[in-house]
Amino acid sequence: MELVDYPTRMPYPKFKKLARKARAMGTAVFTILNVNTASTLATLILKGITKYVQKVLGKTQPRFDDLLEIPKPKPDQTNCWLVYFDGTVRWEILEEPENHRKTDRIIRRGKYVGSSINYRGGGVRLDRHAWAAISKRSIEVRQRHHEELCKEGTEANLRILAVFERDPQIKLYVPIAETLFMILIWTFVGRENMGKHNPQACYDVYDRARSRAGIPDIDGDGLNGALSIHQGVIGVSSGRQTYYCIICKRELQPNTSHRGHSRLFEIGNPLGPRRCQRCDRFFKDYGKERTSSTDGCCHNRIESREKHKLWVAAGYADVCGNPVCATPRVPGASFSGWVEDSRCQNCASFLNYQKKKNVPNAERKERQPQKRELVARRHVWTPGEDETLKALDKAGMKFMEIVLEHFPQMTAQALRERIALLKTNERKARKSGLNTEKGISKAPDWTEDEIQVLRNGIIGRKPAKTLIPLLPQRTITSIRTKMSSLRKVEARSAVGL
Incomplete structure (x- = not known):
């Protein structure tokens, strides 16, 4: 067959x-x-x-x-x-x-x-x-x-x-x-x-x-x-499937287009355990499972980011760990690592090159930025320069061409980070304006009675639309989202996570 x-x-x-x-x-x-x-x-x-x-x-x-x-x-x-x-x-x-x-x-x-x-x-x-x-x-x-x-x-x-x-x-x-x-x-x-x-x-x-x-x-x-x-199958959808990495216990996405999609632990066994993309790459590179050198546990990126926020709140500067560079970590800037290991894109690439060449840790050196780069970092942008940069970027010009013809005192990396910051601010302003025009306000928190109604509906396998009369203050989208969240919480508790 x-x-x-x-x-x-x-x-x-x-x-x-x-x-x-x-x-x-x-x-x-x-x-x-x-x-x-x-x-x-x-x-x-x-x-x-x-x-x-x-x-x-x-x-x-x-x-x-x-x-x-x-x-x-x-x-x-x-x-x-x-x-x-x-x-x-x-x-x-x-x-x-x-x-x-x-x-x-x-x-x-x-x-x-x-x-x-x-x-x-x-x-x-x-x-x-x-x-x-x-x-x-x-x-x-x-x-x-x-x-x-x-x-x-x-x-x-x-x-x-x-x-x-x-x-x-x-x-x-x-x-x-x-x-x-x-x-x-x-x-x-x-x-x-x-x-x-x-x-x-x-x-x-x-x-x-x-x-x-x-x-x-x-x-x-x-x-x-x-x-x-x-x-399809009643009561089963791709959004309700729950996968966990057997190494770091991280929740995974089943589809391959997602950045954190799952990889099969046993090739040819789709029902077997799975690794996340990061743990799978570590296993292929080193031939062993990924663990932490401190407590034997794997920490995902979200935990590292929260640890970095606490580190900055303690009074440390949120800048590149290279003391000569000291580039501030701002929206749009490309950074790698957290806490004292935080490096900007250029400094991280310099260290990674030495790592690939098997240079011992004691002999690795930090990058020495050029004077032009330091001047570009200290540049104070004016509204007119921002408008010019956005117009040139929309016209399709490359960053090196923009540097040569319009901003000779800047670097391509500084322009790339600046345009990313401007786009981020535009998206935030546009989203804030839409919410203000439509009068959108945050929905109230779910009460214990409402959650109990949803759990009864899940146990009875009732569609979300049948619960609207019981929850008149909720929309059909919010009901479906909350039911999906409750199912995942129950699935986690079932596997002991």
Whole structure:
């Protein structure tokens, strides 16, 4: 069985900007495909697929009867998460008053692929299908599958395609496995109602996967009216996934476009532990895990920044640690390190060059700034010079050209830092002006009663919009944000962080 590589090189923020009708899959599913390769997913999914199922679907031209030879559900499998196949067969029924019986003529063969991630196991879902075929009644009669099961003369033939343990980490991988079987067995239909339930992008991905792999057609009518990866999983989204670095215990982001995205600790195991980007780079460079030399703990950048603020509040100057340079740390200035190890960009580059050359620590020297650089640092900018600099930068001139033609007493680095400071001040002024015009004020803090309402909603799996009548002073966005925050706090407490 071949797994087709989905084009996962599209940047994650670009996918988030797509409208819902333009997405072929849910955000959480795209996150998985963006983090893991096709071979990694194949290794994971094939563990739950029996050899017999792989043999049947690997035939040159499989038939509908071959699918019915797949083993039926076993009692010990009903407590697991399942991907199953239902080959419905509708027999002709004689409608005579005295001779109401089934004949040997088959009217229709149906193909349906489903999955179940019920907390009690997949047997609950299978029992619902079997009862619909026997009683000819179902609350899901609007679905193509149950509509077929409720028709007179239709029999259900449930078969197991894949079995997975009830592990919350694997929950999102089950719909991906279900979609792969939908592609292999050719069950996705509903093009006549395109846009109502599934966008055009779903059918494009479905058709492209079948054509690229050269998957043969299997006789029978498809009964799947929705693509699993587009529907997603109830109660699971990429924003609610919580990853922690096993080294520094830092919370990570699953998508690769984020600066602090996660790296797999065990290559080829997407469900295994993860490292942050910094710890992973340290391990690759030195062959050992990153630790602190003082107390054996790793400190992230936020902790170092807070420590630096306390250091400055104690009376120390917030300048470059090189006493000859002493460049002040102002908004827009490029700095590296904190506390007494703080260095401006030029001094840090000078020390890093000596470090790469393996110069001993005792022999490393600080950079000696040129007189022109020191003069540029002490320059007092006027409003007219700021306007000229902004106009030249907007015109697209390079900083070296601006120095040569308009500011010969300055350096390119000083101009770069000045324009960054001006842009920062403009953004702050623009944001302050918008808030003043719209009359935006800070929302009041959440009370204990309101938080309890949100927790009850999380336990009862209620959508955020159903809580608006109970929280009239809150917006739908603030309710969703607070619920997401509470879920992450509970997840942290569950893992002991």
